[in-house]
Amino acid sequence: MGIEVTSLREIDPGLVLSTEKLLRALIAAYSPDVDTNGALAQLLLRPHALLYSATRTEVDRLRRSSSLYALMRDPALASTEVVDAAMSNFALQRRQATPATCVLTLTFASTATVIIPADTVFTAAGRDWKPGSQYVAMDSPGDLDTMLVFAAHPSGAGYWVQLPVVATTAGTADVPAGTRFSLPEIKGLYSAVAASPASGGRDLETNEELVARAVASISPTSAATREGVERIIRQADPSVLAVRVIGFGDVELARSRHNMFSISTPGMADIYVRTTRSPHIELLKTRGFTRVTREQLSPERTMDYLDVRVEVTGHLRSGAYEVIGVMLTSPDSLGISAAEALEQDLAVVPHTHERVPAADALAFAPTAADAAFSAVQGTVYATAAIPLHSLPQDRQTDAHRFSLWQTYWKAWYVQQSDTTTEDEKNAAYSQMVSAMQALGGSSVSSEFSAEFEAWAWVVTMPGLTVLQNAVLRPEVKAPVDYLVRAFNPCFVSVGLKLLYYGSGAGVDTDEVIREVTAVINSTEHTATRGVRAADIAAAVSKVIGTSAVLEMPISLRGRLRLPTDDVVEISSGTELRVPGGYEALGVSPRTTAFYATAADVAVELEAAT
Helix, strand or coil: CCCCCCCHHHCCHHHHHHHHHHHHHHHHHHCCCCCCCCHHHHHHHHHHHHHHHHHHHHHHHHHHCCCHHHHHHCHHHCCHHHHHHHHHHHCCCCCCCEEEEEEEEEEECCCCCEEECCCCCEEECCEEEECCCCEEECCCCCCCCCECCEEECCCCCCEEEEEEEEEEEECCCCCCCCCECCCCCCCCEEEEEECCCCECCECCCCHHHHHHHHHHHCCCCCCCCHHHHHHHHHHHCCCEEEEEEECCCCCCCHHHHCCCCCCCCCCEEEEEEEECCCCEEEEEEEEEEEEEEEEECCCCCEEEEEEEEEECHHHHCCCEEEEEEEECCCHHHHCCCHHHHHHCCCCECCCEEECCCHHHHCCCCCCHHHHHHHHHHCCCEEEEEEEHHHCCHHHHHHHHHHHHHHHHHHHHHHHHCCCCCHHHHHHHHHHHHHHHHHCCCCCHHHHCCCEEEEEEEEEECCCHHHHHHHHHCHHHCCCCEEEEEECEEEEEEEEEEEEECCCCCCCCHHHHHHHHHHHHHCCCCECCECEEHHHHHHHHHHHHCCCEEECCCCEEEEEEECCCCCEEEEEECCEECCCCCCHHHCCCHHHEEEECCHHHEEEEEEECC
């Protein structure tokens, strides 16, 4: 809106009427004989009142633009320059837009050495990307900074290199891992794919964001208040969009009720944070407790499995949502990428995600120390059942040894129990002796570890580790156990139908999809507001103009993932809201965020009749 009145329609009619009455009173007091009705009113008083009201409106806007309270209620009140001037009173400057960066995996079909000029242009997500410096790609290691790290292609022909590129246009860029870039004229270049999501891009800070940061900056710096915690979080990461502090007394603080009476205990608070980054798939190396189980397929046939319970607690502090694959062999050792391992179904999909209470920990951790680890650290484990015959040979041997080790300790617990009979104790002792003999009679604990190295693919929200460290700094003096968490995700899919006129060439569906995802990913919902079809329709209408018509209603569907790994399906034609009833699990409108990618938006074009 700005300070200046650019249209007389912006002026309050009530202000014009009161101004005209004021002018009549002033003229009557100055010269009582002057007729303030008739031609004088039509030609002089009314136009003058209108113009004077415009001036009064501008003065009022200028006055209010210096008020942080007024700007907080209406950030569109003033121009960028005026808001910047007002924020300078708080020693705050508007954060400038920065370009995104991305790492590309370039595949060359031959072994020839290639020079990649600094001005080489790759294209994706509607913008150009350049390496910024000249690089040399070759099928052997180099000793210069400008020589890219290579890897031989599994086919034996050609090689891979990874090239960092920077967007030529500043701003956020939605480039998920695996996005294909257009290929420039480079000899032998077969493909260019994003090795990881684009990062670092930031749009110019809006008036709304700047004012919100100003409000947070003048709140207490103490980590003992919700406002102070929000300030610490926002200062640590400029890309933060929303912060929710859930503390003692809030029903969503589920982790404070892990006791036999399900009563909340003080000393904990969860900090839900959403940034401009989108969830992506990340591969991490972790530890897993194991056990061997046997499935009776038929009276004559059994199948042995190695159950691997992958510990992802630490990663959950960085915002992991779910584990989607587990391997006991590094993809690198197989000569393939992490993405290819998923595509080729080499990773085993976990059959459950579960919380491990202390009573159940012994099933996987046969020592008290391991049980304590599971009880204290094991917020969530993902369990995958891997057939023994599909394990690498060395792991098959390990699994067999662990099966014996597992038998030994289970028998030991039976023998030590006060409730077992003498016959049961004798049978258990025989099992212990047999297992020990099979293991060579040596110390079980020194022969085999309960832990396996595992590689897990997790859908995660990046960047929250930095924020967790921000509230754990010694100078912050956090009074409680703060846990920085990603919002519970509700993944939204949208279906649109556009009725176009003529050939339909004027409808830019890619731009429509970008606008729809922007609306969903920027929705800061409350108990009374969710993703609204009206907001999506307004964004789409700006793109299509008069070239097409959006058919209503819009199809809105959401998949709300609960911490129990259950999925709640929601749908609406008008507004998608987070349902109630899951607060005890930590899921409510206050702790849930809507997400959408380009793949979640379907646009159907149909000729208008």
